[in-house]
Amino acid sequence: MTEPGSAYRKQLEAALAFMNEGDDFLVVSHVQPDGDAISSTVVVGWLLGKLGKRYVLLNESDLPSRLRFLTLADTIQHFDEQAPPFEFTRVISIDCADYKRIGTVSSSFPPGTKLLNIDHHPTNDSFGSVNVIRSDAAATVEILYDLIEHAGIALDRDAATAIYTGLMTDTGGFRYANTTPHVMSIAAELLKLGVKGNDLADHLLEKMTRPQLMLLQRGLSRLSFSEDGKIGWLYITPADLEETGADPEDLEGLVNYARNIDGTEVGMLFKGTQDGQTKVSLRSAGRIDVAAVAQSFGGGGHVRAAGCRLELGLPEAMPKVVDAVRRVLV
Amino acid sequence: MTEPGSAYRKQLEAALAFMNEGDDFLVVSHVQPDGDAISSTVVVGWLLGKLGKRYVLLNESDLPSRLRFLTLADTIQHFDEQAPPFEFTRVISIDCADYKRIGTVSSSFPPGTKLLNIDHHPTNDSFGSVNVIRSDAAATVEILYDLIEHAGIALDRDAATAIYTGLMTDTGGFRYANTTPHVMSIAAELLKLGVKGNDLADHLLEKMTRPQLMLLQRGLSRLSFSEDGKIGWLYITPADLEETGADPEDLEGLVNYARNIDGTEVGMLFKGTQDGQTKVSLRSAGRIDVAAVAQSFGGGGHVRAAGCRLELGLPEAMPKVVDAVRRVLV
Known part of the structure; x- marks a missing residue:
């Protein structure tokens, strides 16, 4: 050895x-x-x-x-x-x-x-x-x-x-x-x-806890894709965490459901925080460097897994980051 | 070797x-x-x-x-x-x-x-x-x-x-x-x-195909539990397969979402067929012998993974099999 x-x-x-x-x-x-x-x-x-x-x-x-x-x-x-x-x-x-x-x-x-x-x-x-x-x-x-x-x-x-x-x-x-x-x-x-x-x-x-299951149900029901299917994203609100009794760590893995769909190049999870900000987890299927996208919003990470935080609520933050990924995909 | x-x-x-x-x-x-x-x-x-x-x-x-x-x-x-x-x-x-x-x-x-x-x-x-x-x-x-x-x-x-x-x-x-x-x-x-x-x-x-994802969304949104949480089940109708464009093999793994919830002893997937029958996949977390349950409906399998088919539609078949599992759990 x-x-x-x-x-x-x-x-x-x-x-x-x-x-x-x-x-x-x-x-x-x-x-x-x-x-x-x-x-x-x-x-x-x-x-x-x-x-x-x-x-x-x-x-x-x-x-x-x-x-x-x-x-x-x-x-x-x-x-x-x-x-x-x-x-x-x-x-x-x-x-x-x-x-x-x-x-x-x-x-x-x-x-x-x-x-x-x-x-x-x-x-x-x-x-x-x-x-x-x-x-x-x-x-x-x-x-x-x-x-x-x-x-x-x-x-x-x-x-x-x-x-x-x-x-x-x-x-x-x-x-x-x-x-x-x-x-x-x-x-x-x-x-x-x-x-x-x-x-x-x-x-x-x-194994999944009941709160994890409930988060997965809510997240999956909201999974959206860009027209070409190359970007997939879902979101979780502060109310979701409260109503399901979930902990922040129960969100782990949820972003992979967006990334793992055939044809998806980038998967994202948007998490709204209590104080009106948005945390973003980005995952790449391999071709796209999501760390670069995260960096453009002051975040960081690795080529295939990165994150950032925006001082914007979910409705404003989501299209902004999706658009940024769209530009990288061109 | x-x-x-x-x-x-x-x-x-x-x-x-x-x-x-x-x-x-x-x-x-x-x-x-x-x-x-x-x-x-x-x-x-x-x-x-x-x-x-x-x-x-x-x-x-x-x-x-x-x-x-x-x-x-x-x-x-x-x-x-x-x-x-x-x-x-x-x-x-x-x-x-x-x-x-x-x-x-x-x-x-x-x-x-x-x-x-x-x-x-x-x-x-x-x-x-x-x-x-x-x-x-x-x-x-x-x-x-x-x-x-x-x-x-x-x-x-x-x-x-x-x-x-x-x-x-x-x-x-x-x-x-x-x-x-x-x-x-x-x-x-x-x-x-x-x-x-x-x-x-x-x-x-x-990786998941889009039809697999859509089946998962539909299946999860219908996941039900017995009062004590020990039995979990979901169902898929023939219309689900048709509308999502899914193949029968896309159902693989879906039953595990029912079995893998904390506290669940038995997870089941009910699949309605075009000719009005119901196929049942049973999974045990370990303690319950689901092969015995499947056998009581003319099916078979292993202790932790079994299956059977009922000549009944989904609305009649589901409570019948859930009841049978309930009796074994007592």
Whole structure:
């Protein structure tokens, strides 16, 4: 896996040394944590436990309920600025591209705290005293798998399930372009350890809450297309969120229904906010650079997935952005 | 992969011998072919080509348009009973659980034609003169991967793409319980050969035609639940198919929207037919045996996926089947 003497192997060794040399760790990930953030958090906790270390798992945001089943997830503490500081001498930051992503939790770090930064985001600015940055990893759990293998520690089914969860959520169920041979090989090894991939897929990717369903019904009923079918868009109002009892994260994936229709080059989701603004998610089928469109409205992102915010209500914002996409399509 | 001397290895050797000893082959799969059937067909054609054999690929049904991109797919001939018989001395049947699944194509086989039967269905009745039946394989392409590896022939990207397609479609995008470590290891090897897994996932699993979208809109707008939320169902009328221009296969997957809602134990899709009958697809989240319910209406299937047909219109059939599920849920 990791060639002896390679730069990556040296990073893994430094990370292990960082863990072995400390006694009390604070393990943090980013605000509004996703599957990979929480999976990585519990896997680092699991590893520290194997190494006989004391640790506290912490996050600024609440644990997404769908991830409660993960081993150690119930030990992740919710950060409260009023609470007394935890006893720790070292911090491990996981899946955070920069210091700010940790959120207000970082206010509890004494100055000069030694920090191990493990992440897979290409924009990571190496803010740790030790850094393991691997932008070709699909998920941070992929790096942790290599780390645990490198440490010669045998995974059990619980830890394997957490790693599978991180891989599955960050690759869209082994569908995104980051699904490398290495990802699939790790998945094969994890399944050998008894991971129930089918149950995880059902739970993490297939299941929908009733509020999500209601949002999907409303969104789909409003799906509109340009005359040539190359642009598809739908919208969600603040009233939709209120009336369905949905959370903003329930909107995730909705934009794909617009993008995934045959012939559609660009799919968009417009979300009206309470204060009369409009947030736009843009997705490209591949040919069009939607980041450029988003940038023209002060937003940004990637070629195939971008976003922006307009200080306009839905009725004004929608034709404006649709027109901008239309001009790029010509 | 295959231990020397194992029964499976002997089967693979017999299959290779069957190919090596003949000159002219007819390669057939089942009627209404799915991703695995067509992928397997072209992979066998590819292998016969590598072995320097002549072959004709044949299917009773039309090629699903989504699978046209596969190598050799444009050489699959559509069976026409009026056409002159092809010149062949041996038949290879792929992904067919019994002789009948081949369809009317089998009428063109002279009596006593030697037939190699390669399949992964547990109900396969070994109707071939040589049989390679592997019910623990997720897809027939999985067996073909082993066969090609056993033959010591190097896959190219086109053949690898076809095998990935069969694996991806028969495992629901690496989500079903048949997604074994062996499947994931093969997927890793295929990606190494340059298979574009992301493009395949988009094309085969994510994309929706406009008629499919319109069916989804109509179906979702009618999704109903029992008071306790444990039963969810939706229906599609013959007029829906006509007005949207959808094919019956566009209904595939629609039933999952009913099953996948949090708290739903059984999801059902009711399809009204032109002659006033009702076809029912039943899906279980795991606890309830829907095959038993289907059987009580003369249908059948598996514990988690079953179907039946009632000689009643939608308004009469729906409450009858919902009631039957309700009784099982008590």
